[in-house]
Amino acid sequence: MARIGVFICHCGENISATVDVVKVAEVASKMQGVAFSTEYKYMCSAPGQDKIVQAIKEHKLTGIVVAACSPRMHESTFRKATAEGGINPYLCEMANIREHCSWVHERSEETTEKAIDIVRTLVAKVRRNAPLFPIKVPVTKTALVIGGGIAGIQAALDIANAGHKVIMVEKQPSIGGHMSQLSETFPTLDCSQCILTPRMVEVSQHPNITLHTYAEVESVSGFIGNFEVKIKMKAKSVDHVKCTGCGECWQKCPSKKIPDEFNAGLSNRTAIYTPFPQAVPNKPVIDRANCTWFTKGGKCGICQKVCKAEAIDYTIQDTFIDVKVGAIVTATGFDLKHTDFFPEYGYGEFKDVIDGMQFERLASASGPTAGVIRRPSDGKVPEKIVFIACAGSRDKAKGIEYCSKICCMYTAKHAMLYKHKNHDGKAYVFYMDIRAAGKGYDEFVRRAIEDDHVEYIRGRVSKVYEHNGKLIVKGVDTLLNSTPVDIEADMVVLATAIVANKDAESVAQKMHISYDKHHFFAEAHPKLKPVETNTAGIMLAGACQSAKDIPESVSQASASASKAIALFSNNEMSREPSVAAVNNTNCTGCLLCQDVCPYLAIEKEEIKDRAGNVLRYAAKVNSGLCQGCGTCVAMCRNKSIDLQGFSNEQMLGEVMSLLNKPF
Amino acid sequence: MKIGYYPGCSLEGTSKEYSDSLFAVAEKCGITLETINDWNCCGASAAHTLNHDLAIALPARSIALAEKQGLTEIVIPCAACYSRLSQSQLEMNSHFVTKSKIESYLEMSFSGTIKLLSVIEFLEKYIFPEVDKHVVNKLNQKTACYYGCLLVRPKEISSIKRSEDPIEMEEVMKIAGAIPVKWAFKTECCGAGFSVSKTDFVAKLSGKILENAAENGAESIIVACPMCHMNLDMRRPNIKEQIKKDINIPVLFITQALGLSMGISADKLGLNKHFVPTDTAVKCVIKKEA
């Protein structure tokens, strides 16, 4: 005999402003199976939750329906309160009358009727809820960090220092990411590599961290606490155990005309190479797509000849390893918008129109011009530089509506670096707004303007074109009554938009995490869960989630690490018991369910008689693997398999009661 | 092969040569252009500055008439008319309330299914497939293709893919055996409607366009809009006075240039109707090798 308690929440005024909560409580009290019904201002508060506890005891309730916000918000809160009241927490369900009702409709009879319908639906479900008990699974106390930039490095160190094992996978030959390409970092103008490389070395030497570079994640399966990850170790063509890092090979390599990714295309590298002198590991790999031996059927082979350690092996193939991890931190970083996305600025056409990363490499002491700012076209030092902020960002017409966050700061930094190196040079910045909200950030920009005399012009640039060997920048000064401003520049630097990596979509799909239309990975909740994803056990760190600077990436990385460490603090994890179960009396053993299960959670069971003879077969669910999607249930022809928490009876009960029909 | 045709005011008046050359090129390729009966002014800039409904109704009437005439496609050579008709059709097809209102003003039904073609889309769709048969000459000159503004925006109706650096007209010119130059003022404003009210503005703006074309070695400028043509051609004396340079580069409509490459006579193409003499461009034309 069901004795359900119904609790209608006002949610302050969020619900009560449009829904007549008193009427809903009154109608609910008469619904089939309801023994107690009330309404209260804030159900999720301590006194609110206490009402549930008390009501269970007083009215000997057998089930709870809380009509309030979305179960995605407070299902666990109310289930905890239900448990405190002394009954199984899975006998509690939430009726969503806020996000799905009060917030999306005006105050009217229809809105209250809808709230009543929703409550009745969940009451009908709870009448058929069975007590469920969490499933305990062991937790693998190893974390996988995908991406070896500053965010990945920070997360890996935090988790490793807490005493847990970490596997780091980086697709480039070295860790370090984009931070290793920077010259100085704002707002302190710290040398980027000086603060980064000690961390990189720490990662490579940490006893708890296993580093795989030139490797990518191939597939991810399993679930929180129990992921199985296949990693592709791309063929380096160099045995890193034998290799001493002497450098003979790349010094003698005849293929010298490959655009150097590290220097953002401003210089060339060889086919066998280390990306930069401080690379970790500091051992080369062969870029097979551009190596003569591989592209021209075995010609050349010079590196192998000169290698005294006999470390070069052209026959090495890609290999795959399988690892088991309990948590994954995704720190795959970002890219800059390149190519002829900006035909009006001549980017890609005029050699002296470059992007922010290229300027960093020019400014960097270890860059292609040894830190002297030179024009890529003729190597001369520019006397006038124009910086264009918001190149592509905040522009609906270009499909990038968001702000790339870091460009105001790095543009100020670039202008300052130029002025420090060229006191007589002129630097102009065309901007829309100045976003310098961090600690010491606004002061940094003021320094550029007041101390280094960078001229800031508020206005956009409509065109850049070549004329008599100069770059004519056609802009406007909106603070001076929209006067057109034409500058004859020697170099133009575009602060191009931050975008997701080209392979971000495929990475997200491999990991079953959500992503938005710009292919940035989606956090579980924009306010309160900025580092978790909707996939339990997978966290996000750094710019792969959205454009951000180094301090934020580091913070987010530590936050992700703390989630992993919390997960690893127990040997066992409780899993939600919303799993499938087979009634093997009815089951005919067709195993259609096995075919459709994405987690391979269904096995074939032999039904034997007492003598041990196999009578027939039936399906059996491995509750450790089952994720509770229910596809098997919909497939089953004679309804022998059912999903606890969303059973056939429960769902039919919901449909019938929604339409106010008896069932 | 019959395609509908909307001339607009300019093609029957100041830019008659644009119409003549379009008809000549179409005729060569076996295409008949059927003018919409009783077509009316598209409203140009005047209508949409004064009254939103009028701005939609005027072009919608011409389109509705074309539908009645059984036309499924119309080519609209004037860039402004093309813009107005396309915008009107888009508005009618997107907003049911607007459509009902305008239909009641016009007392005509509007299905919005006619395909509206800009001159470039028309050339790409109907002339390119026939072109190898008909192109017998090479223009053999450096041309600067000038798009102006209305051909490249707004994005919702323009057939041009890259509005900041378009290449569609250059593709036509390559087929005609010309050498398109790289230059920086393809989509810069010529001064547009200020041609009459503030001619000195037009002289300045169009002057910059002319100068840049000349600097980049252009021997002729190709346009696909009567307004662009007027400002660069008819206002040449004003421009010369403004920029103090004697630049005599002729301005040809894209259909005239293509026509020359198809062996159509300069007179039939209306090349004698321009203010800036076009004989320097015509003289460059040579026979294509077999």
Place this chain on the structure above:
Amino acid sequence: MSQFEPKIVAFVCNWCTYAGADLAGTSRAKYATNVRIIRFPCTGRIDFMLLMKAFQNGSDGIIISGCHPNDCHYTSGNFHARRRWMVFRSLIEFMGFDTERITFSWVSAAEGAKWADLVNEVTTKVRELGPFTEFKNLDYNSFNQLDNGAITK
């Protein structure tokens, strides 16, 4: 004479469309009141006989919505749902059922506005189709009243 207001049942998945509807709520989007959501863990869980039960018992229109293909929280549930829908749709079309009453869609957790638009569109469409009255008599009781269980005429 009050206007007919359709009853529409939405079968949605927890991870995408339910979350998208939550987002529509958080964003205070406003949409028609005719839709009631039933939450499933995945569209793959939806037994299509429930759709028939819904129509049999008073629903005038149905929405099924889940994660976009390739984005299913459980990898492939939405693919199964889509396949199931394609076969089911042919079957009920053959039976003479107006499949315009059923809308199959993908709404992600980030598409609150899309959910609101979908609800409004479907409500308008089903309102125009009118109340669902066919096949309602083909329930167990009336079946027993048919002569020999055979349908004459």
